[in-house]
Amino acid sequence: xxxxxxxxxxxxxxxxxxxxxxxxxxxxxxxDELSLRELARRxxxxxxxxxxxFRDRQAxxxxxxxxxxxxxxxxxxxxxxxxxxxxxxRLHATVGAFVRFATRDAALLELMFSTKHRDGAEExxxxxxxxFGPLPGLMEQGQAEGLLAAGTxxxxxxxxxxxxxxxxxxxxxxxxxSERLDELVDAAVDQFLRGNRPS
Amino acid sequence: xxxxxxxxxxxxxxxxxxxxxxxxxxxxxxxDELSLRELARRxxxxxxxxxxxFRDRQAxxxxxxxxxxxxxxxxxxxxxxxxxxxxxxRLHATVGAFVRFATRDAALLELMFSTKHRDGAEExxxxxxxxFGPLPGLMEQGQAEGLLAAGTxxxxxxxxxxxxxxxxxxxxxxxxxSERLDELVDAAVDQFLRGNRPS
DNA sequence: ACCTGAACACCGTTCAAGT
DNA sequence: ACCTGAACACCGTTCAAGT
Numbered sequence: 001x002x003x004x005x006x007x008x009x010x011x012x013x014x015x016x017x018x019x020x021x022x023x024x025x026x027x028x029x030x031x032d033e034l035s036l037r038e039l040a041r042r043x044x045x046x047x048x049x050x051x052x053x054f055r056d057r058q059a060x061x062x063x064x065x066x067x068x069x070x071x072x073x074x075x076x077x078x079x080x081x082x083x084x085x086x087x088x089x090r091l092h093a094t095v096g097a098f099v100r101f102a103t104r105d106a107a108l109l110e111l112m113f114s115t116k117h118r119d120g121a122e123e124x125x126x127x128x129x130x131x132f133g134p135l136p137g138l139m140e141q142g143q144a145e146g147l148l149a150a151g152t153x154x155x156x157x158x159x160x161x162x163x164x165x166x167x168x169x170x171x172x173x174x175x176x177x178s179e180r181l182d183e184l185v186d187a188a189v190d191q192f193l194r195g196n197r198p199s
Numbered sequence: 200x201x202x203x204x205x206x207x208x209x210x211x212x213x214x215x216x217x218x219x220x221x222x223x224x225x226x227x228x229x230x231d232e233l234s235l236r237e238l239a240r241r242x243x244x245x246x247x248x249x250x251x252x253f254r255d256r257q258a259x260x261x262x263x264x265x266x267x268x269x270x271x272x273x274x275x276x277x278x279x280x281x282x283x284x285x286x287x288x289r290l291h292a293t294v295g296a297f298v299r300f301a302t303r304d305a306a307l308l309e310l311m312f313s314t315k316h317r318d319g320a321e322e323x324x325x326x327x328x329x330x331f332g333p334l335p336g337l338m339e340q341g342q343a344e345g346l347l348a349a350g351t352x353x354x355x356x357x358x359x360x361x362x363x364x365x366x367x368x369x370x371x372x373x374x375x376x377s378e379r380l381d382e383l384v385d386a387a388v389d390q391f392l393r394g395n396r397p398s
Numbered sequence: 399a400c401c402t403g404a405a406c407a408c409c410g411t412t413c414a415a416g417t
Numbered sequence: 418a419c420c421t422g423a424a425c426a427c428c429g430t431t432c433a434a435g436t
Contacts, residue, residue: 113374
């Protein structure tokens, strides 16, 4: 009945399984504990098998960052769609979704925005760009509604992201108590609106 | 004449030497390439010798983060003292000093604000708090000069720090081109002032 | 008090060989 | 096309022993 009693020689979906158990290990034990050999063991496969799917350890980390950005992008989109049509509710929904993602999965966030992707790993940056794709449109809506000053849509999106990313980083690193999360997020949105409204 | 021709059995200042070559390796090759054994080799000492000074690898990383915060704090202080007396020039100087530190030494910045220090490593958080000690006072000066709204000195400092930290993270990770650094820093200060001025 | 040298268990990576 | 098994060079960590 069950098809998992005896594993076939060809695993079938080894790449996906490695990625998902890697994500779990990253969340529960951090990046340092993440070893290719351990992942192979958990998948019931030889230690050299992952080599077929990930050139090296860094390639696995890059892939984790990419799927992270994909999930983040999906959550941002969902949040925007679920919110009311106006700029302000959409802005709040977006910021809230980002911060929820960022604090729920601290180690993944760190990996996604890590310096390691600076060289090579163009795909990671593309995934990041795709995840934040909805932002400029949202900023333009804010301008159209007269809530944001004109001519800042790209910069404003980066500024908003930078602020909430910074807040999440400070909290994830233990530099700021997590009980201040909501207060700071509200302040970020507030400061953003006040700081970028038309004069 | 030279006293380094033959190393004595007792190194003398092994801890300091390990830390400073570790800092260099971190800057040039990243955290992954940082190995205790390699540091020991470079110091001309057995691989087990660092154990006397750092309980394990994480303890070395913590120490690096601490000295990083100490240097950052010193640079912030110097910048404030060198600036004109007013709030605005001091604010610009502080932000500029932080961003310079953050982008010059990306791997160190990452280590300093890493999730790893969340558990244990209370000293790292104390070092961080000490480095940012001048911020609340600066915010109070802004309030006294009527440029910042009252009652936000702690929160305002965190917000400012979060925004510039986020900008540095985005640039260090390659998500935003480094040619936008000055533009974004100016925008951060501008948005901060507009967003927190008294109504 | 500080350092050495051997030992242990673990990695990532490579490569010929198997299915 | 995908996986195995042995091999290599490297780790971090521990501990008895040296100075």
